[in-house]
Structure formats: structure tokens, C-alpha cells
Amino acid sequence: MGRIYNFSAGPAVLPEEVLKEAADEMLDYKGTGMSVMEMSHRSKAFESIIGEAEQDLRDLMNIPDNYKVLFLQGGASQQFAMIPMNLMKNKVADYIITGQWAKKAFQEAKIYGTAKAIASSEDKTFSYIPDCSDLDIDEDADYVYICENNTIYGTKFKTLPNTKGKPLVADVSSCFLSEPVDVTKYGLIYGGVQKNVGPAGVVIAIIREDLITEDTLPGTPTMLKYKIHDDNKSLYNTPPAYGIYICGKVFKWLKKNGGLEAMKELNEKKAKILYDYLDQSSMFKGTVRKEDRSLMNVPFVTGNDELDAKFVKEAKAAGFENLKGHRSVGGMRASIYNAMPIEGVEKLVEFMKKFEADNK
């Protein structure tokens, strides 16, 4: 069997070219006679892998020198704790609740201090992004937290919140490298890489250097201090070396394909194909307020659970995998990350049209 179109929300599709290159280098990485998996993380070969990965990411995102790039572990979920442990100097933080991941981060932060929910879209099943232009930001807030792209609900912040001078912390797990970003608008940007960047097991955190201090909450484990990872250039302990190597290859693939401007253009084009169809279909409907629609995760429903299930089943048989919506919302969701080719989306829409005609 060949490759299918994988619409999974994560772990998700990676560029075929990257996978092939990694396959070619599997047994003998650049004349070292071993795989990157078998290599010391203190070796010259790995030092250049991680060094190049960082530089390529800096180039792609135009990361200023006063921001540190850390390659960490523990999934995005570990950041839910690591952020308050490292940043809650006043023990106060404001959270904007736009879905389950933001909510989980909020609940975790409550363990460590006063976390406040200053806005939420839960009243309408997180189908929109609340107005964040004039929120009641606590004077003592150490940071304002958002989940920038809501993987489950398919919403995305098109305008960042007005944090009234407080550092903005953003979980970008599901929109990482999908379009250009102005890093200077954030105190901390982080994401698990298993959606748009690489294999599960790596978390990238981009942190303004003044936010990295010795002054963490009492009891913070050494491994959960940003400072220790920064001081050791992400090599305090054995890093997820193979994962970082694949991320590095994806960065090179992105650079070769025109960087984040080109990705944005392509992602807009891909998303438009799907949203345009949803907007005129009499069977399938998008679930998100139009102006808040994500370019990466596109949820839709027929309004009939049986028909949804039939669609998912038939789509799978036709080579479109992982279209089932998140277990908490049902329906369907097509995740169309950077590595999903435009043909994948075109063919999905063709399939949906046929399904609509056949099931009238």
C-alpha cells in the first residue's frame, strides 16, 4: 500500500521528502557509520544537527537575539506546569479559555498560584475567539496565556490579545510555522512539534531572555527550569535527539520551499478550497465563526451522527484517513498542516461532493 492522505490532528503528516531523506540516512548518517538514533548527543555530528536546527528555526521565524530557543521534552502538556513554575513571580496569571488545551493549562496553573480566566468562548462550544482588545488584565499578572490555534475546535487568534504590557505566552502547537509570526509580540511561544514540525517527543520553546531566571517557584524540579536548559543549550540531559534531527530536516524543507510567507500562501489556498466548499454545501457545515477559522484544523458536521460515521468510514476506504472529529465534539475534522499537499485537499473536496450527491 502506498501513502494515504493523512488528515490527523497529530501526530500528523510530515513531508515525504524529509521521510525519504531520513530513510536514506538511517543506517549511516553522513559517513559516521551509525544512525542518529545511535549517536552520542555530545558528538560533533549531533552538535551540528542541533546547532543547525536552531539556526534554521531562527532564520525561518526571524527570532531576535534576545530570545532563546530551547528543545525540550514532556509534550506541550508539560509546559502547562513549567510555565507557571518559571514565570509566576507574583503568583498571578491571566488565561484566555478558547478550548480544552487552554483550559488544561489554566487548571494546571491553578496548582501554583492565582490563575484567572479573563475571557472564554465556552458558552458556544469554543466555536469563536472572544474579543480580547480590552480585557481585565490583573495588574500583578506575570503573563497572559493563550492557545493560539485551537486544534480541537478549529479556531485561531487572528489578532493577538491586548495584554496591556504583560508578557504573552502562547501555545502554538497546532499552528507552528504555518505562517510568519512577529516573535517580539510574545514573551514565550511554545509548541509540541508533532503536528506541523516533527515527531512527537520534542517541544520547542522560544523565550525572551529576561523571562529566564533562577527565580522559580520553590520545589521546581531541575528538569523543569528553563534556566538549566538554556545554560546547557538544550543538552543538560540526553535530548530527544532523533526528533530534533527530523525537526531540523523539516526546517530545511521549509526554507527550501520559500519559508513561512510561502507556507502562509499555500495554507490559505488549501484552507479556502475546503471552506469554500463547506460554505456552499447543503450537507456539510463548518462549525466555526468565519472570521476565527483556523488554516490548520477544519471541523465540519452533517448534523446527523449516522451520516457522519458513514462519511468517515467511506472516506477511510477511499484513502482519506483520520477525518473523525475529536472525541469531545464529534463530527469530522480535517487537519491540513504544512505537509498536506494541495492535491490532498482537492481530492477530499471531490470526495465530499460525490458523497453529498450520493446521499441526498
Ligand SMILES: Cc1ncc(COP(=O)(O)O)c(C=O)c1O
Ligand atoms: C494546542 C495543543 N496544545 C497542547 C496539546 C497537548 O500536547 P501533548 O500531547 O504534546 O502534551 C495539544 C495536543 O493535541 C494541542 O493540540
